[in-house]
Amino acid sequence: MLFDLLVAPFVEFEFMRRALVGAWALALSGAPLGVFLLLRRMSLTGDAMAHAILPGAAVGYLVAGLSLPAMTLGGLAAGLSVALLAGLVTRVTALREDASLAGFYLISLALGVTILSLRGSSVDLLHVLFGNVLALDEPTLLLLAGVSTLTLLALAVGYRALAMETLDPGFLASVSRLGAPAQMVFLGLVVLNLVAGFHALGTLLAVGIMILPAASARLWSADITRMTVIAAAIGLVASWVGLLASYRLSLPPGPLIILVAGLAHVASMLFGRAGGWLRRLSPRRHLEA
Amino acid sequence: MTAALRFKDLTLGYDRHPAVHHLTGEVAQGALLAVCGPNGGGKSTLLKGIVGALQPIGGSVERVSCGEREIAYLPQAADIDRSFPVNVFDLVAMGHWRSVGWFGGLSRAQRARVFEAIAAVGLEGFEDRPIGTLSGGQMQRVLFARLLLQDSPVILLDEPFNAIDQRTVTELLALVDRWRREGRTVVVVLHDFDLVRRVFPETLLLARETVAWGRTQDVLAPENLLSARRMVEAFDREAHECERAA
Numbered sequence: 142m143l144f145d146l147l148v149a150p151f152v153e154f155e156f157m158r159r160a161l162v163g164a165w166a167l168a169l170s171g172a173p174l175g176v177f178l179l180l181r182r183m184s185l186t187g188d189a190m191a192h193a194i195l196p197g198a199a200v201g202y203l204v205a206g207l208s209l210p211a212m213t214l215g216g217l218a219a220g221l222s223v224a225l226l227a228g229l230v231t232r233v234t235a236l237r238e239d240a241s242l243a244g245f246y247l248i249s250l251a252l253g254v255t256i257l258s259l260r261g262s263s264v265d266l267l268h269v270l271f272g273n274v275l276a277l278d279e280p281t282l283l284l285l286a287g288v289s290t291l292t293l294l295a296l297a298v299g300y301r302a303l304a305m306e307t308l309d310p311g312f313l314a315s316v317s318r319l320g321a322p323a324q325m326v327f328l329g330l331v332v333l334n335l336v337a338g339f340h341a342l343g344t345l346l347a348v349g350i351m352i353l354p355a356a357s358a359r360l361w362s363a364d365i366t367r368m369t370v371i372a373a374a375i376g377l378v379a380s381w382v383g384l385l386a387s388y389r390l391s392l393p394p395g396p397l398i399i400l401v402a403g404l405a406h407v408a409s410m411l412f413g414r415a416g417g418w419l420r421r422l423s424p425r426r427h428l429e430a
Numbered sequence: 431m432t433a434a435l436r437f438k439d440l441t442l443g444y445d446r447h448p449a450v451h452h453l454t455g456e457v458a459q460g461a462l463l464a465v466c467g468p469n470g471g472g473k474s475t476l477l478k479g480i481v482g483a484l485q486p487i488g489g490s491v492e493r494v495s496c497g498e499r500e501i502a503y504l505p506q507a508a509d510i511d512r513s514f515p516v517n518v519f520d521l522v523a524m525g526h527w528r529s530v531g532w533f534g535g536l537s538r539a540q541r542a543r544v545f546e547a548i549a550a551v552g553l554e555g556f557e558d559r560p561i562g563t564l565s566g567g568q569m570q571r572v573l574f575a576r577l578l579l580q581d582s583p584v585i586l587l588d589e590p591f592n593a594i595d596q597r598t599v600t601e602l603l604a605l606v607d608r609w610r611r612e613g614r615t616v617v618v619v620l621h622d623f624d625l626v627r628r629v630f631p632e633t634l635l636l637a638r639e640t641v642a643w644g645r646t647q648d649v650l651a652p653e654n655l656l657s658a659r660r661m662v663e664a665f666d667r668e669a670h671e672c673e674r675a676a
Contacts, residue, residue: 180514301532305524308514315481315503316527316580363515363560 147381150388159282160274160384163341164398166285167334167350168376170292173369174331175355180365181307184352185239189246190328191335191348193223195253198269198339203260207268209280213336216344220332223249228325253344272343272395274384281340288337292330299323304365342395349399350376357406360413375405434459434495434584434615435480441488441672442472442479449475451638452489452674457617459495459583462610464630464646465619467658471637473619474506477586480617488672495583495615500528502582504573506589506619512562518572519557522547525579547575552601567598574602585609587618591625603629623650637661 151157178187197219201211223245230241257266277285296303302323305313313320331351338347358371383398390397411418433456442450450472457463465473478484479491482498493501523536523544530536536544548557551571556564564572570590577585587606591599606629609616620626626633626646633649635641637658642649 180511298532304516305527307511308516308521309508309510309524311505311509312524312576313527314483315501316499318499319532365515368515 147385150385156275156277157384157388159277160341160394161381163277163282163285164274164350164380164384165377166289167338167341167347168354168380169373170289170330170334171338171351172354172358172373172376173296174292174327174334175351175353176358176365176368176372177303177307177327178331178351179355179359184356186242187331187335187348187351189242190220190224190332191339191344192246192253193249194220194332194335194339195269195344196249196256197253198336198344199253199256202265202269203256207265209278209284209340212269213284213340216336216339217332219249220336221329224325224328224332228328268343269339270343270345271393272339272341272346274341274394274398275387277341285337285341288333292334295326295330299326303327342398346395346399349402350379353399353402353406354379357402357409357413359415360409360417361415363415375402379405432459432494433457433492434461435617436492436494437489438492439489440479440486440491442475442484443487446487447669448472448487448672449638450479450636451672453636453640454489455634455640455643457615459615460610460613461615461617461632462606462630463615463617464626464633465617465636466621466623466626466633466650467636467641468661471658471661473636474588476636477503477505477588477617477619480586493584500582501584501586502577502580503586504577504588504590506592508573510561510569512569514562515560517558517560518548518553518564519544521561521572522575522579525576525581528580543579544575547578548572550578550605551575567594570594571598571602574605578605582614584615585617587616589619589621591620591622599625626650 151161175187178184194216197215197217198212199215201208201213201215205211223242227238227242227245230236234241236244254266257269302313302317302319306320306323310320334351335344335347338350341347342350354372354375355368357375358368361371362368379402380398383401384394386392386401387394387397409417414420435457437453437455440450440453441448449470453476465476467473475484479486480493481501481503525547526536526540526544530540545557548554551574553568553571553575556568561569561572574590590602594602606616606618618630620630627650630646632644633646634643635649635654635658638661641658642651642654
C-alpha cells in the first residue's frame with residue numbers, strides 16, 4: 142500500500158526515475174549554494190540571475206531549436222556576463238549591486254521573452270520558463286549530475302574562504318587575495334546550477350530549489366553545516382513528493398516540486414525551532430544569569 | 431633605528447581630492463605611535479593606505495617589516511556580519527589563516543593558542559557563544575584576540591576604544607603594551623589626548639598635512655593643536671591641481 146503510494150511510479154516508469162535523479166542532483170548542489178546565498182543576503186540576487194539566463198537560452202533556441210548544448214551555452218554565457226557586469230557596474234558607477242542587478246534582469250527578461258516569441262510557440266515558451274523535468278534525456282541528465290558533482294567539489298575546496306568572505310570580507314581582504322576569486326567562483330557556480338536547473342524546472346523556478354530549502358533550514362538551525370544538511374533533506378523530499386503529486390494529479394511537475402518546498406517553508410516559518418513563529422508565541426521563562 | 435614603515439611624499443585621497451597630503455616620514459621598528467587629528471584629517475585613510483586597501487595617488491608607502499597582507503589591521507568599523515552563525519572560537523581562529531590556509535585543520539597547539547588568546551582578552555568561557563550575542567566591548571575583545579593570533583610584526587588599530595568602557599580599555603591597553611614589549615610596531619588612531627599622553631611615546635598629528643610628528647609632549651603642544659583645528663574640512667570644489675614638487 143505504502144509502496145504503491147510512494148515508490149511504485151518510480152519502479153514502473155523510467156521517465157519518473159530520470160526525473161527523480163535529475164531533481165535530486167539539483168537539490169543536492171542547490172542546498173549549500175542556497176545557504177550561502179541566504180547568509181550573504183543574496184536570495185534575490187539568485188532570482189535576478191535566474192531571469193538573466195533567459196535571453197541567452199532564447200538565443201540558443203533561436204539558432205538551434207530546443208537543443209541542449211545551444212541553450213545551455215547561451216544561458217551560461219548570459220548568466221555569467223550578467224554576474225560579471227553587475228559586479229563591474231557596481232564598481233565603476235554610483236549604482237549599488239541590487240540596483241544594477243535589477244536593471245540587468247528586467248532587461249534580460251523582456252529581451253528573452255521577445256526573442257523566444259520571434260520563433261517559438263507558446264508551448265516552447267512555457268518549456269523554457271518552467272522546464273520539463275519529465276522529459277530529461279540522457280545528455281541532460283548527465284549535465285545535471287555533472288554540474289552537481291562539480292559544485293559540491295568546488296564548494297568543498299572553497300568553503301573556508303567563502304565562509305570568511307561572507308562573515309568578514311574586510312579581514313579576508315587584509316590577509317589574502319582570495320576574497321574576490323572566491324566570490325566570483327561562487328557566483329559562477331550559482332549560474333551553472335541555474336542553467337542546469339532550467340532544463341528541469343525552467344528559468345523562473347530553478348532558483349526555488351536553492352532558496353526555499355535554505356530559507357526553511359535557517360528556521361531550524363543557526364549552524365551552517367546543519368543548515369546545509371537540513372536544506373538538502375528538504376530539497377530531496379520536496380523533489381520526491383512533488384513528482385509523486387504531479388503523477389497522481391496530472392499537474393506539471395516543476396511547479397509542484399517548488400510548491401512542496403514552499404509548504405515545507407511555511408511549516409518551518411510556523412514551527413521552526415530556531416526562529417519560527419510558534420516559538421515566539423510560547424517564550425520560556427528567562428534564566429537567572 | 432630601522433624603519434618598519436616608510437612614507438615618501440605620500441598622498442592618499444578620494445576622487446583626486448587628497449585626504450593625506452604629501453606625508454613623509456618613518457615609523458621605526460618597535461615604535462608605539464599614536465595618530466591624532468581632527469575628523470577628516472586623514473587618519474583612517476593613512477591606515478588604509480598602509481595595508482594597501484587604498485592605492486596612493488602620489489608618492490609611496492614602503493613596508494619594510496613585512497608584506498602588506500601580513501600586517502594586522504583592525505578597521506574603525508569592521509564590516510562583520512554580526513548575524514552570521516559563527517561562535518567566538520571560530521572567529522578568533524580566523525587569525526590562524528596564514529598558517530592553515532584553505533584546508534588545514536587546527537593542530538592541537540593552534541587550538542590551544544586560540545583558547546589562550548580568548549583568555550588573554552578576558553573572555554574565558556565565551557568560546558561557544560554566537561557572535562550575535564556579544565556586547566560591543568566583548569566584540570572588540572574578540573577582535574583583539576584575533577589580532578593576537580595573527581602574530582604580525584606590524585599592528586594597526588583604528589580608534590579601537592570608541593564606546594568601550596574604562597575597564598576594557600585598560601585591559602586592551604595591556605595587550606598593546608605587551609605587543610610593544612615583544613618588539614612589534616603598533617600604530618593606533620586615537621582621539622583621547624589624555625590617553626595618548628599617558629601611554630604613547632610618539633605621536634603624529636595629522637590634519638591632511640602633517641602638523642607635527644615626534645615626541646608626544648612636543649607634538650600635543652597647544653599651538654600645534656590650534657593649527658590642526660584650523661584645518662578646513664570640506665573639499666574645495668574649485669581646487670587647482672597640486673603643483674607641489676614631489
